[in-house]
Amino acid sequence: MQEAVDFAAALNQEQFAAATAGAGPALILAAAGTGKTRTLVYRVAYLVAQGIAPDRILLLTFTNRAAQEMLDRAAALLPGNGLGMPWSGTFHHVANRMLRRHAPRIGYPCGFTILDQDDARGLMSACIKEKGLKAKEFPKREVLLHVHSQAQNREIALRDAIEQHFGDHEVDGDLILAVLRRYADRKRELDAMDFDDLLVYCLRLLRDHEDVRLSYTQQFQHVLVDEYQDTNEIQSHMVDLLTGPSGNLFVVGDDFQSIYAWRGADTRHILSFPARYPGARIYKLETNYRSVPEVLNLANVTVACSGQPDLFRKVLRPTRAAYHCPQIARLRDGEHQARYVAEAIRNFRRDGYEADDIVVLYRAHYHAMELQVELTRSRIPHHVTSGIRFFEQAHIKDALCLLRVLSSADDVLAFERLLALLPGVGAVTAARIWKKLGGHFDASDAMQRMALRQALPKGAQARWAALEPVLEAYYAEELERDGGRAVGLFVTAFYETYAVDTYENAETRLEDLGELQVQLERFESVAHCLQDVALLTNLDAEDDAVGSSGKVRLSTVHQAKGLEWPVVIVIWAAEGMFPSARSLQESEAGEAEERRLFYVAATRAKDELILCVPEYRRMRDGGGMYCQPSRFIEELPKETATVRRIGYVF
Numbered sequence: 001m002q003e004a005v006d007f008a009a010a011l012n013q014e015q016f017a018a019a020t021a022g023a024g025p026a027l028i029l030a031a032a033g034t035g036k037t038r039t040l041v042y043r044v045a046y047l048v049a050q051g052i053a054p055d056r057i058l059l060l061t062f063t064n065r066a067a068q069e070m071l072d073r074a075a076a077l078l079p080g081n082g083l084g085m086p087w088s089g090t091f092h093h094v095a096n097r098m099l100r101r102h103a104p105r106i107g108y109p110c111g112f113t114i115l116d117q118d119d120a121r122g123l124m125s126a127c128i129k130e131k132g133l134k135a136k137e138f139p140k141r142e143v144l145l146h147v148h149s150q151a152q153n154r155e156i157a158l159r160d161a162i163e164q165h166f167g168d169h170e171v172d173g174d175l176i177l178a179v180l181r182r183y184a185d186r187k188r189e190l191d192a193m194d195f196d197d198l199l200v201y202c203l204r205l206l207r208d209h210e211d212v213r214l215s216y217t218q219q220f221q222h223v224l225v226d227e228y229q230d231t232n233e234i235q236s237h238m239v240d241l242l243t244g245p246s247g248n249l250f251v252v253g254d255d256f257q258s259i260y261a262w263r264g265a266d267t268r269h270i271l272s273f274p275a276r277y278p279g280a281r282i283y284k285l286e287t288n289y290r291s292v293p294e295v296l297n298l299a300n301v302t303v304a305c306s307g308q309p310d311l312f313r314k315v316l317r318p319t320r321a322a323y324h325c326p327q328i329a330r331l332r333d334g335e336h337q338a339r340y341v342a343e344a345i346r347n348f349r350r351d352g353y354e355a356d357d358i359v360v361l362y363r364a365h366y367h368a369m370e371l372q373v374e375l376t377r378s379r380i381p382h383h384v385t386s387g388i389r390f391f392e393q394a395h396i397k398d399a400l401c402l403l404r405v406l407s408s409a410d411d412v413l414a415f416e417r418l419l420a421l422l423p424g425v426g427a428v429t430a431a432r433i434w435k436k437l438g439g440h441f442d443a444s445d446a447m448q449r450m451a452l453r454q455a456l457p458k459g460a461q462a463r464w465a466a467l468e469p470v471l472e473a474y475y476a477e478e479l480e481r482d483g484g485r486a487v488g489l490f491v492t493a494f495y496e497t498y499a500v501d502t503y504e505n506a507e508t509r510l511e512d513l514g515e516l517q518v519q520l521e522r523f524e525s526v527a528h529c530l531q532d533v534a535l536l537t538n539l540d541a542e543d544d545a546v547g548s549s550g551k552v553r554l555s556t557v558h559q560a561k562g563l564e565w566p567v568v569i570v571i572w573a574a575e576g577m578f579p580s581a582r583s584l585q586e587s588e589a590g591e592a593e594e595r596r597l598f599y600v601a602a603t604r605a606k607d608e609l610i611l612c613v614p615e616y617r618r619m620r621d622g623g624g625m626y627c628q629p630s631r632f633i634e635e636l637p638k639e640t641a642t643v644r645r646i647g648y649v650f
Contacts, residue, residue: 004049005042005045005046005049005077005078007019007020007042007046010042011035011038011039011042012035012287014034014283014284014285014286014287015035015038015039015042015285017283018039018043018283018285019039019042019043019046020046021043021250021281021283023246023247023248024246024247024248024279024280024281025243025247025248025249025250025273025277025279025280025281026249026250026251026280026281026282026283027228027251027270027273027274027277027280027281027282027283028250028251028252028253028283028284028285029253029254029255029282029283029284029285029312029314030252030253030254030285031254031256031284031285031286031288031314031316032254032257032288032290032291032299032316032599032600032603033288033289033290033291033316033564033603034285034286034287034288034289034316035285035287035289036226036252036254036285037066037069037070037226039252039285040059040070040224040226040252041070041073041074041077042074042077043224043250044057044059044070044071044074044086044224045074045077045078047222048074048078049078052221052222054086055086055087055219056219056220056221056222057086057087057088057220057221057222057224058086058087058088058094058220058222058223058224058242059071059086059087059088059089059224059226060088060089060090060091060094060223060224060225060226060235060239061088061089061090061225061226061227062090062091062226062227062230063090064089064090064093066226067088067089067090067093067226068088070088070226071086071088087220091199091235091238092195092198092199094202095198095199095201095202095238096114096198098202098205098212098216099112099193099198099201099202099205102205102209102212103201105205105208105209105212106201106204106205106208107188108191108193108201109191111191112191112192112193113190113191113192113193114192114193114194114195114198115187115192115193115194115195117195119192119194120145120194120195121141121142121145123183123186123187123190123192124141124144124145124179124183125141126186127179127182127183127186128141128144128179130182131175131178131179131182133175133179138175138179138501139166139171139176139500139501139502140501140502140503142502142503142504143165143500143501143502143503143504143506144176144179144180144183145194145504146165146504147161147162147165147176147180147504148161148180148183148184148196149196150164150165150264151180152196152197152199152200152234153196153199153232153233153234153263153264154232154233154264155233155234158177158180158181159173159177162176162177162180165500165504166500169496169497169500170497171501199234199235199238200234202238203234203237203238203241206238206241206242207237207241213241213242216242217241217242217243217244217245218244220242220243220244221244221246221248222248222250223239223242223243223244223248223249223250224250224251224252225239225249225250225251225252225253226252226253227252227253228251228252228253228269228270228273229253229254229255229257229258229265229267229269229270230253230258230260230265231265231266231269231270232263232264232265232266233264233266236266236269239251240276247277249277251270251273253270254314255267255270255271255311255312256303256311256314256596256599257561257596257599257600258270258593258596259557259558259561259593259596259597259600260558261587261589261593267592271311271312282312284312284314286314286315286316286317287317287319288316288317288318288319289319289320290564290603290606291316291318291320291603291605291606292318292320292321292322292323292606292607293318293320293321293322293323294322294323294324294325294326295326295602295603295605295606295609296316296317296318296603297640298326298602298609298636298640298641299316299599299602299603300315300316301635301636301637301640302595302598302599302602302632303599305595305632305635306592306595308592316603323607324642325639325640325641325642326602326605326608326609326610326611326640326641326642327609327610327611327641327642327643327644328573328610328611328613328629328633328636328641328642328643328644329610329611329612329613329644329646330613330615330629330643330644330645330646331612331613331614331615331646332614332615332616333614333615333616333617333618333624334370334572334614334617334618335370335374335522336614336646337370337371337571337572337612337614338370338371338373338374338375339374340612340646341360341371341374341569341571341612342371342374342375342378342380344569344610345358345375345380345552345569346380348567348608353566353567354550355380355381355550355551355552356549356550356551356552356553357565357566357567358552358553358565358566358567358569359552359553359554359555359560359563359565359567359568359569359604360552360553360554360555360569360570360571361555361556361557361560361568361569361570361571361601361604362554362555362556362557362570362571362572362578363556363557363572363577363578363579363580363597364508364511364556364577364580365386365390365508365512365556366390366511366512366514366515367515367571367572367577367578368384368390368554368571369390369512369515369516369519370519371554371571372384372389372390372554373390375552380552381550381551381552382551382552382553382554383551383552383553383554384554384555385553385554385555385556385559385560386556386559390512391533393509393512395495395499395503395509395512395513396512396513396516397417398417398418398421398495399487399490399491399495399513399516400530400533401413401414401417401418402414402418402470402486402487402490403483403486403487403526403529403530404530405418405441405443406443406471406474406480406486406526407480407526407527407530409440409441409442409443410439410440412434412439415430415434415441416430416431416434419433419456419460421494421495421498422456422460422463422464423457423459423460423463424457424458424459424460425456425457425460429457433452433455433456436451436455437451437452437455443471443474443475444471444475449468449471452464453465453468463494466493466494467490467493467494469489469493470486470489470490470493470494473486473489474486474489479526480525480526480527481524481525481526482520482521483520483523483525483526483529484516484517484518484519484520484521485517486526487513487516487517487520488517491510491513491514491517495513496510507582511582518617518618518619519618521618522618553565557597557598557600557601558597560600560601560604561600563604564604564605564606565604565605565606566605566606566607566608567605567607567608567610568601568602568604568605568608568609568610569610569612570601570602570609570610570611570612571612572612572614573611573612573613573629573630573632573633574613574614574617574627574628574629574630575627575628575629575630575631576617576627577617577627577630578594578597578598578630578632579591579594579595579597579598579630579631579632580594594632595632598630598632611630611633611641613627613629613630613633614627615627
């Protein structure tokens, strides 16, 4: 038999006050690195130690793994490991558990089917075909599923979600709406739900059936929610409805780490908590166990400069000894930045840090293209968190295959990939056309271009017509030495529409293609570019073959949330890059979200933090522009960071 848990001894004063909070609503504001998970674990253990039966506790998290880890740790604290089985897991997991009991109340059998991603894609394809459409003549099923998901999670009308995704692009909104409605009807006919439906129907169950809701609010004496700042509309409403008359709602989060607005998270849910739950007690976790004082000082300044009166003010307090200030590296341009980062990594390795102690963070994946090239050339092992290196991404390979077709009349693989972008053209059709052309396609030959057009299915001929001027311009304007312009013409004439119809993250992919145009200016010819890319991708393949351990990590800030490293290097900390110009333009709340991203980036660092500020950026038109340091850099007091203007040659 284990001894009773000494909560006061195991926790600091802030954590103890939160974990042992009395009845009623409580908001635990857990700043970065302050022991959020530890506090939740001890809260669960404390409730059970106070005599609350485990099945009267509901623990909602954003991953099942997080819930299980918390329960395992709580069980280990209790005498006899007698935690039992609280209701716990993700919102989707808990919603599924409730729907299995009560699905008939919303017109489904309890044995309803849950569609996985492949099932959902297959069903959407069937709905497209039912309307007499061909997949390549209509937005891809993945795009339609994304639009449908956005409507569900944001609780907006399907038509509004369609307009938000496609914007000014020419699409048949009525036809898309008809397909999405048919998809919803088919799910009903099949007694099936997709992933989003679990939340939608659970919320409907709780809203429309008071007896069901009351049964759960009476059962759950305590509701605990992790990462509350990341809840979307549906999740926030579910929490409100499941909180019983006692109001024992214990939510943990940090308004300044809310960085997922693009997928529906709304920081207003945590900010409005005291107003929605009058009398709620607020506990702040501000003692940081992760970072050196100098990193925390920079993070505190970033929060203080926000100027937002509705934020919950928190000041990170260090537990570690003083070290040295973060560095701001002023660099010439992106190439210089890449060389500097590679050298910095080598220096940190010489100082005793392991490769996987180091991370390079960036606002968007395309920011890291030059760095990926430099690290590959320098044979510095690295791992891209997305899992796909820049030149291996489908949209980049699509653009490069155009250049390959223009550069070689015998590149059958590039020819078939290019044709596969056209509606109604698959691998078999592309191979047949190649054979019909004699196993040779000279794009500079008008007669061969005409023969190709005539060999295409009728549905593909109009789209090919949009490409022909690009081919003509390549030779007429001698773009063999200006591959960036060739790719730009390709994107404008053809690929932008293709991307919007094909990818749910079309804007991000188009940004990548813009960066490709910029980088092509570095090469004296398209041929040299293609040769270099082929060599680099082969080197990447060799590097990837040995796995991801023992490598420097490259990651967006979004993907790094919740993680930490001894050494953090942030690249492109310049206006328009970080903060993102697009984010600033799209929303009034854009700057606030970007500031939170910067804060998250800085607080990943345990020991070393380097912020890289290139002073010049190449542009798509072959020119360039001078960059101003990020506004988040400019506002830092001089004593916050050491500014170093790095020499242009090592």
